[in-house]
Amino acid sequence: MVVLFSAMAVLLPENWQLNDRIMMTASGVLFAGVGLMLARPKVSADAEGVTVVNFVRRRRLAWAEIVRVNFRQGDPWATLDLADGTSLAAVGIQSGVGKDQAIADARALRDLVEHHAQA
Missing domain, CATH: 1.10.287 (Helix Hairpins)
Known part of the structure; x- marks a missing residue:
């Protein structure tokens, strides 16, 4: 440009x-x-936790900080419910890129959150 x-x-x-x-x-x-x-937006996970990069802000979360992953029908992107009672938009998982891919990504992140909650 x-x-x-x-x-x-x-x-x-x-x-x-x-x-x-x-x-x-x-x-x-x-x-x-x-x-x-x-x-810029993306969501990446590793053994220690999740990194959420939104439009202007980057936030690193430990697995214990994430309570739930939400991606309801009609939501523009996934949200993470956090242990402190707040929520964080995960713009890197959005239906605008591809609905099926976004649902698969949200489910994969949800499964990781549940796996690390049990550990």
């Missing part, structure tokens, strides 16, 4: 001013930043 908008800024007609060209390049930077932010 940055390269495309920068090239467009250079190739604009001569009657465009410098501030127009700068704003065109800045727009490319803005769009690229938003695109990177939207591509």
Whole structure:
């Protein structure tokens, strides 16, 4: 996006001013930043716990902190009920990517939470 908008800024007609060209390049930077932010969410699990990366925040949770994984019909993404009474959105598991894959991912995470709760 940055390269495309920068090239467009250079190739604009001569009657465009410098501030127009700068704003065109800045727009490319803005769009690229938003695109990177939207591509960032993920949920990953390992032996010690779960890492939830949402749009702007990353949070590491131990298995004992997660009480339940919820992904009800109509929910945009899975949520984790936490031991402190709060919940955390897990945007990395969302139906917009693929409903069947999101359900499988939520079930796999739920199974891991249940497995570690018994251990």
